């Protein structure tokens with residue numbers, strides 16, 4: 040991966056150049072965040088021409104490394120106002136890496152209100168008009184593109200929400216079945232793509248060869264070690280392939296940390312209706328395939344399609360966070376409705392988490408009642424219609440709360456909090472408070488640390504007030520390094536917990552690039568990158584005062600455990616002292 044493609048939407052020029060020296064050795068989130076920090080004025084508006092959308096495969100993407108199919112999208116976020124990265128699975132990281140491209144950087148604004156698509160293949164890259172795709176959701180847009188370009192290329196696209204530049208817009212990425220069902224969901228990066236007038240990117244790697252590895256036989260040996268660790272891990276080797284990420288529903292409910300009715304309770308009375316077990320049983324009865332990879336080379340294979348009551352394909356099966364956002368969070372115990380809500384979001388191109396919490400804000404305001412699945416569906420459909428109400432719903436929970444006059448707003452840095460109550464899973468409270476990404480479970484998944492899934496690395500009991508800050512800092516620095524490799528975040532447990540896992544991954548980096556890294560170098564790399572993101576956020580106006588949860592988490596005990604978020608302020612204030 041030795042090329043940069045820079046696309047200037049103000050002139051229509053596309054320039055391919057060797058990767059500049061200052062960016063060599065970076066990939067994925069490490070590269071997107073470094074480019075944003077160096078090249079985007081932190082004072083710039085996220086939808087202005089000064090902002091850049093950076094797309095980068097991880098350093099191991101495109102190689103035989105197991106589960107290395109994550110593709111990083113980075114920009115200044117319209118939702119948080121700070122630096123942002125979001126990384127979907129799918130086929131596109133592999134394609135971009137095989138094309139030898141370290142990053143696509145899209146900048147400027149188009150002079151006219153016109154849409155384009157960027158076509159990238161081994162001959163180069165160019166823009167084409169995409170007016171005929173205007174107003175289409177991701178499903179129809181990819182279907183139209185597939186008619187023209189076939190189903191062997193990869194597609195990245197925005198739906199109606201991105202075209203309207205709504206702050207919770209996502210970017211869709213096609214999966215192994217050419218469906219636009221993997222999303223860079225968080226932080227509104229689809230709005231940045233929409234502001235550039237870029238409807239879609241086509242990645243065609245046909246005719247390229249395998250990626251160069253400095254020592255391929257050793258690389259394969261380390262990959263065997265890594266994939267062995269992934270398959271031996273109870274989560275990635277057993278729980279995820281059987282139940283997918285919704286396996287977390289029953290666990291969080293049992294722990295008393297499944298946020299219910301807009302974070303009022305830690306358990307949901309209809310939990311059995313929305314559990315991973317129930318979802319699996321439903322999909323099995325309806326004839327869905329039970330395990331699939333979303334990207335080439337994944338050995339976990341937790342991706343699944345949803346099938347409706349008629350047994351037919353009905354979109355993507357919801358991940359845990361989507362299931363939570365439209366399920367317990369809204370007191371909806373109907374899997375079909377939850378899946379439909381998630382798939383409407385996928386089609387319109389909005390984040391399911393921020394949209395689910397925006398619906399909760401409408402419920403708080405009494406616009407519809409908690410538990411009203413049909414009302415929730417109507418609100419979400421407004422996004423696709425582009426009505427004023429829909430534009431509010433697609434702009435995230437913080438905006439919806441402001442417009443609807445709601446005070447109970449679970450957001451940090453403008454981004455909706457996720458499916459783990461911070462009063463009970465306190466480590467997640469630290470991560471969601473302090474993360475450079477705004478409230479974001481993917482920035483440092485403390486659930487495993489708090490519930491004992493990574494005992495060889497660290498264990499801090501969920502209700503302990505001690506040790507959470509140090510552990511969250513360690514996992515956030517680890518995560519940014521992991522997000523730079525392209526490895527799927529779901530495989531963080533074997534990477535943290537297994538000696539072979541870490542040795543395998545560091546070994547693959549060394550034998551791909553001729554490095555001499557140890558585990559400590561991997562962690563130090565993450566620390567350096569986290570500092571870059573943090574400094575950018577401070578310059579963008581997100582200082583220490585933004586590293587806190589909403590007040591009700593400190594004051595209102597959550598049933599049944601009666602816990603509040605009580606990690607000492609003094610400790611929280613030390614998070615960035617490194």
Ligand code: SF4
Pocket residue numbers: 106108128129331332333334337338339340341342527528529530
């Ligand atoms: S673990 Fe699941 S989400 Fe991750 S790459 Fe594999 S199938 Fe995709």
